[in-house]
Amino acid sequence: MYCSRCGICCEKTEMMLSNADVEHLEKAGYNKQKFMRYDRQGFAKLKNSHGACVFYDSKKCRCRIYRYRPSGCRTYPVAYSEEEGVVVDELCPMKNTISKKELQNKGKIVIRLLKIIDGEATYRNRM
Numbered sequence: 001m002y003c004s005r006c007g008i009c010c011e012k013t014e015m016m017l018s019n020a021d022v023e024h025l026e027k028a029g030y031n032k033q034k035f036m037r038y039d040r041q042g043f044a045k046l047k048n049s050h051g052a053c054v055f056y057d058s059k060k061c062r063c064r065i066y067r068y069r070p071s072g073c074r075t076y077p078v079a080y081s082e083e084e085g086v087v088v089d090e091l092c093p094m095k096n097t098i099s100k101k102e103l104q105n106k107g108k109i110v111i112r113l114l115k116i117i118d119g120e121a122t123y124r125n126r127m
Contacts, residue, residue: 001077002097009076009092010056010063016117017044021070028068042124043117046070071113078106080114 022032022044035054036044047054055065063069077092086107088095098106 001099001102002094004094005061006093007052007056007058007061009073009089010053012051013046013048013053015046015053015070015072016114017046017070017072018113018117019044019120020116021072025065025068025070028065030065030068038124042121044120071109075106075110075113078103078110080110086110 017036022036025035026032035047037047038044050058052058053063055063055069057064063073077089077095077098079087079089081087086103088098088103
């Protein structure tokens with residue numbers, strides 16, 4: 001996959017985070033109060049600032065934490081659709097540069113990640 005660094009994927013993000021993503025970012029020195037929030041269903045999500053992910057540098061068109069970015073960001077533009085299953089996000093202008101093999105591999109990761117995140121949110125709701 002080739003990324004054009006357009007930033008579309010970072011605009012108004014609803015990126016879900018696993019506990020491992022949060023811990024990874026905290027170990028890198030980031031305060032979770034500044035980068036994440038919980039929605040009503042108990043899912044941890046990246047916060048937005050000025051219409052984009054808190055970690056997106058709109059002036060330089062790049063991710064400030066690229067090396068530490070969450071799992072969902074690593075698998076993008078592969079995503080999961082309730083109606084279609086594993087898909088390539090139509091919003092990504094470089095969606096055609098992802099190979100079938102990469103789609104399959106990232107699709108497996110997305111499914112595993114969603115199961116983990118769903119389990120974590122379910123656990124939070126029980127507490």
